[in-house]
Amino acid sequence: MSTAHSHAPVHDDEHNPHLAHHFDTMGQQNASAKLGMWLFLATEILMFSGLFLAYFVLRMFYPEMVLEAHEYLSKTAGGINTAVLLTSSYTMALGVRSIQLGDVKKLRLYLVLTILCGCIFMVVKYFEYSAKFEHGMLPGKFYSAHLHGYEIEGLPHIFFGVYFMMTGLHGIHVAIGLAIMLWMFVRAGRGEFDKTNYVAIENTGLYWHLVDLIWIFLFPLLYLVK
Amino acid sequence: MAKVFLNGQPVEHPHESHEHVSPMTTYNAVIGALFVLTALTYAVSFANLGPASLAVAMFVALIKASLVVAYFMHLKYDDRYHLFVFLGTIIFVGIFFGFTLFDLQSRNALNDEQETFVRLRDMENAGQGLKVGVENVPERKAKVLEHIEAHGGGEHGGEHGGDHGGGHKAEAKH
Amino acid sequence: MTTQPAVHSDHHAEEPSYLVSKRGIMSWLVTVDHKRLGIMYMVAVLFFFLFAGVLAVALRTELFTPNQDLMSAQTYNQVFTLHGAIMTFLFIIPSVPAALGNFLLPLMLGAKDVAFPRLNLLSFYVYCVASIFFIGTLINGGLDTGWTFYTPYSTSTGTAVIWATTGAFIAGFSSILTGLNFVVTVHKMRAPGMNWNRMPLFVWAIYSTAIIQVLATPVLAITLLLIIIERSLGIGIFDPAMGGDPVLFQHFFWFYSHPAVYIMILPGFGIISELITVHSRKHIFGYKAIALSSVAIAIISFLVWGHHLFVSGQSELAGVLFSFLTFAVGVPTAIKVFSWVATLYKGSIQYNTPMWYAMIFLWTFTVGGLTGLPLSTLAIDVHLHDTYFVVAHFHYVMVGGTVIAFIGGIHHWWPKMTGKLYNETAGKIGAFLVFVGFNVTFMTQFFLGHQGMPRRYYAYLPEYQSLHQVSTIGTYILALGLFWTMFYLLASLFGKSKATGNPWGGVSLEWQTQSPPIEHNFHDTPHVHGSPYDFPEIDKSAGAHAH
Numbered sequence: 001m002s003t004a005h006s007h008a009p010v011h012d013d014e015h016n017p018h019l020a021h022h023f024d025t026m027g028q029q030n031a032s033a034k035l036g037m038w039l040f041l042a043t044e045i046l047m048f049s050g051l052f053l054a055y056f057v058l059r060m061f062y063p064e065m066v067l068e069a070h071e072y073l074s075k076t077a078g079g080i081n082t083a084v085l086l087t088s089s090y091t092m093a094l095g096v097r098s099i100q101l102g103d104v105k106k107l108r109l110y111l112v113l114t115i116l117c118g119c120i121f122m123v124v125k126y127f128e129y130s131a132k133f134e135h136g137m138l139p140g141k142f143y144s145a146h147l148h149g150y151e152i153e154g155l156p157h158i159f160f161g162v163y164f165m166m167t168g169l170h171g172i173h174v175a176i177g178l179a180i181m182l183w184m185f186v187r188a189g190r191g192e193f194d195k196t197n198y199v200a201i202e203n204t205g206l207y208w209h210l211v212d213l214i215w216i217f218l219f220p221l222l223y224l225v226k
Numbered sequence: 227m228a229k230v231f232l233n234g235q236p237v238e239h240p241h242e243s244h245e246h247v248s249p250m251t252t253y254n255a256v257i258g259a260l261f262v263l264t265a266l267t268y269a270v271s272f273a274n275l276g277p278a279s280l281a282v283a284m285f286v287a288l289i290k291a292s293l294v295v296a297y298f299m300h301l302k303y304d305d306r307y308h309l310f311v312f313l314g315t316i317i318f319v320g321i322f323f324g325f326t327l328f329d330l331q332s333r334n335a336l337n338d339e340q341e342t343f344v345r346l347r348d349m350e351n352a353g354q355g356l357k358v359g360v361e362n363v364p365e366r367k368a369k370v371l372e373h374i375e376a377h378g379g380g381e382h383g384g385e386h387g388g389d390h391g392g393g394h395k396a397e398a399k400h
Numbered sequence: 401m402t403t404q405p406a407v408h409s410d411h412h413a414e415e416p417s418y419l420v421s422k423r424g425i426m427s428w429l430v431t432v433d434h435k436r437l438g439i440m441y442m443v444a445v446l447f448f449f450l451f452a453g454v455l456a457v458a459l460r461t462e463l464f465t466p467n468q469d470l471m472s473a474q475t476y477n478q479v480f481t482l483h484g485a486i487m488t489f490l491f492i493i494p495s496v497p498a499a500l501g502n503f504l505l506p507l508m509l510g511a512k513d514v515a516f517p518r519l520n521l522l523s524f525y526v527y528c529v530a531s532i533f534f535i536g537t538l539i540n541g542g543l544d545t546g547w548t549f550y551t552p553y554s555t556s557t558g559t560a561v562i563w564a565t566t567g568a569f570i571a572g573f574s575s576i577l578t579g580l581n582f583v584v585t586v587h588k589m590r591a592p593g594m595n596w597n598r599m600p601l602f603v604w605a606i607y608s609t610a611i612i613q614v615l616a617t618p619v620l621a622i623t624l625l626l627i628i629i630e631r632s633l634g635i636g637i638f639d640p641a642m643g644g645d646p647v648l649f650q651h652f653f654w655f656y657s658h659p660a661v662y663i664m665i666l667p668g669f670g671i672i673s674e675l676i677t678v679h680s681r682k683h684i685f686g687y688k689a690i691a692l693s694s695v696a697i698a699i700i701s702f703l704v705w706g707h708h709l710f711v712s713g714q715s716e717l718a719g720v721l722f723s724f725l726t727f728a729v730g731v732p733t734a735i736k737v738f739s740w741v742a743t744l745y746k747g748s749i750q751y752n753t754p755m756w757y758a759m760i761f762l763w764t765f766t767v768g769g770l771t772g773l774p775l776s777t778l779a780i781d782v783h784l785h786d787t788y789f790v791v792a793h794f795h796y797v798m799v800g801g802t803v804i805a806f807i808g809g810i811h812h813w814w815p816k817m818t819g820k821l822y823n824e825t826a827g828k829i830g831a832f833l834v835f836v837g838f839n840v841t842f843m844t845q846f847f848l849g850h851q852g853m854p855r856r857y858y859a860y861l862p863e864y865q866s867l868h869q870v871s872t873i874g875t876y877i878l879a880l881g882l883f884w885t886m887f888y889l890l891a892s893l894f895g896k897s898k899a900t901g902n903p904w905g906g907v908s909l910e911w912q913t914q915s916p917p918i919e920h921n922f923h924d925t926p927h928v929h930g931s932p933y934d935f936p937e938i939d940k941s942a943g944a945h946a947h
Contacts, residue, residue, distance in 0.1 A: 022512040032584050035583075036519075039311060039614055041312075042314075045315050045319065046619055053322065053326060054626070089294060093298040094250075097247060100247045140635040143360055144360040146358060148374065216287050217291070220283040226275070322619065326655075329709075330648065330651075
């Protein structure tokens with residue numbers, strides 16, 4: 001299959017019901033929306049970068065402690081979550097493709113699939129977290145795993161603090177993403193999107209892919225790397 | 227028809243949008259590659275590569291991220307300014323990481339010279355080290371101990387170890 | 401120069417100005433009009449300027465003698481912390497971009513509004529929520545960590561740190577969203593014929609500021625979040641008692657806060673470019689140099705934060721690198737100052753209030769900038785760090801720089817924003833009082849610092865008393881000047897003088913529409929054919945710049 005281009009029907013933009021009063025054309029409006037979204041993604045990357053730096057600093061100062069403590073993270077859970085998020089990125093991208101070709105039904109289907117994947121992620125995360133809580137592997141001054149029989153040399157409460165902060169902030173972003181996708185699903189059902197007007201779906205996709213991107217780095221660093 | 231302008235310049239075909247639509251094969255190829263690379267990362271994590279393991283993992287993650295950004299996020303086919311924003315961000319993250327780690331690295335060297343962590347370990351062994359987690363808050367520690375007593379008491383580390391992929395006690399140390 | 405005649409007020413007299421186009425308080429509370437939002441931001445930031453300014457007067461009064469005069473030592477810690485935090489987060493960072501930038505950016509670009517008007521409204525409400533958190537701080541125990549929140553004190557003190565850091569975190573988002581909006585506006589909403597070389601320099605300045613806002617503020621957000629988590633969960637990243645590193649906090653904090661000071665000053669530079677050109681009726685000297693130096697400053701500002709950590713335990717090599725890079729950032733700044741002075745040369749200078757403020761700026765900002773050089777010299781900073789020398793330096797650049805420019809800009813665009821003219825004589829008196837008061841207050845502090853007086857100290861040796869007293873007297877003169885300014889500006893709103901669309905004869909687009917502008921800014925989309933500094937009386941044959 002060769003690459004396709006979608007052509008909007010040639011009609012008078014000025015009367016397009018989706019055109020906001022301060023823009024002259026839909027092209028200007030959509031280009032602005034996408035640029036705005038990319039700038040927002042830049043801010044999200046920079047915000048998470050602080051946490052990644054904290055992680056690298058922790059590794060630098062307490063290498064053995066990090067090595068030991070991270071053995072207690074479930075690679076299986078992390079692995080499932082990785083597979084789930086990658087799949088959800090795939091379905092989201094296909095959702096965008098669907099509406100580019102004007103297929104609203106397929107868009108809604110792919111949105112549902114993406115939301116489903118996101119929910120699976122949250123459920124797995126719930127089980128992961130509750131296991132940690134049960135064993136006293138909590139952040140900072142709540143850490144009590146040694147009282148439950150898990151002896152980790154050094155200051156493991158710092159590692160678990162960083163673990164919960166990183167996965168927690170990421171989890172909050174997943175939840176927000178799910179809410180946004182649900183809203184897009186509703187809007188799509190109302191017929192708000194078509195071949196000429198789908199930049200909100202594209203931007204939702206960009207946000208969701210960012211959430212996936214963060215996990216792509218988070219998973220090996222926290223769960224896998226020796 | 228009135229002339230239409232964008233960014234101060236006239237636009238040739240203002241009422242047509244030329245958005246690139248990727249074919250299914252592209253998306254399928256990318257998701258396939260992503261799964262393969264993930265499996266690779268997972269497998270490699272069991273091989274004892276030592277310090278190289280971080281570099282290898284990050285390199286693979288970088289490839290995966292590039293695929294997601296270029297194809298799923300369409301950056302390859304988008305306005306080139308978006309690429310500029312993205313790369314610019316990465317560069318500034320690099321500056322943040324670079325200078326900070328560089329400075330802390332030197333303090334690491336100072337710590338090695340002063341044997342800070344050796345002394346820290348001696349203090350810990352003598353019972354005067356920094357306290358771990360809940361040890362800093364005696365009231366909470368008491369509550370936790372009560373809770374453990376009430377729910378079966380003592381050591382249950384070994385029983386729940388298996389299903390968490392490696393949750394073992396001190397034997398798991400490398 | 402645009403092709404359209406200056407003002408259409410006679411043809412379109414029916415269309416009301418933005419101030420009265422929609423009536424009722426709700427129309428203001430849910431407005432998406434960038435001009436109304438600019439006015440609301442202006443009122444808000446000036447309110448906090450007043451509040452934190454009163455705190456400063458209290459501080460200086462306390463310092464009149466070395467002993468307790470007004471407040472205890474603990475209260476003193478709270479007062480200087482709140483003065484700094486409120487001035488930084490609720491006044492100076494939003495001031496020029498959110499107040500003047502919001503109002504002027506679309507007008508100068510020939511657009512109807514910013515790219516995302518509803519996001520603009522959201523930014524304003526986010527700012528309001530942030531200020532509520534700061535008020536919450538005041539009620540719940542105050543803040544005594546210094547505005548810099550250094551650990552481990554900030555993670556262990558009993559004051560309302562979480563309230564304040566949450567407030568600053570939220571204020572940061574207002575800043576990020578404003579910056580994002582402005583970047584997209586400058587890229588996508590320019591009028592026909594306005595390429596990058598024909599934008600007013602104020603726009604270049606706001607654009608460079610917006611880049612810094614977008615890239616730096618998220619790191620502040622995560623830093624403050626980490627403080628909150630450290631305090632509530634005791635994670636141990638910054639607190640050495642739990643295994644953390646306090647210098648790591650400083651790296652995190654200053655990665656934002658150094659670029660932040662350029663968020664504060666770059667818009668001020670933009671204002672000065674406008675004031676000097678219009679009020680000397682002369683094309684700016686070195687348009688490209690000033691435009692590109694703004695971008696250069698924005699980029700280099702991210703490479704110098706370590707100069708705040710010279711004596712914190714940072715490695716020597718890092719210190720040397722940061723010292724060298726800090727010298728580098730002075731170069732584009734100096735280029736601007738030279739260009740402004742060159743612009744004045746052989747200009748037809750109008751000695752009105754905005755021009756007086758611009759000239760005050762040239763003095764006070766230059767002093768501030770030059771005193772940054774000994775501070776960036778590693779060996780000298782070891783002696784000057786945390787003394788009054790630093791306090792004087794940053795007040796010279798922030799107050800003598802941004803605030804002076806801001807006040808000058810308020811005067812310059814007052815007729816455009818309000819449709820009224822202030823009393824020019826009153827303006828000159830105010831400028832004089834502010835100039836004298838400011839220099840008396842802060843010039844003495846360079847000497848105090850040089851002689852070793854530490855900053856944030858409540859009590860001091862008797863040797864320092866006379867200089868402290870001079871500085872305090874200066875504070876009262878400055879306060880008098882600022883209150884005087886507020887008084888005559890407010891009085892002008894009730895006066896009868898009506899401003900024309902272009903009282904100063906400016907060429908940029910905001911002067912090509914009525915004062916105050918209609919809701920949609922322009923009746924017809926303007927077309928731009930030349931530079932915004934091609935004043936009609938310039939003789940082109942004499943070698944003025946061609947664009």
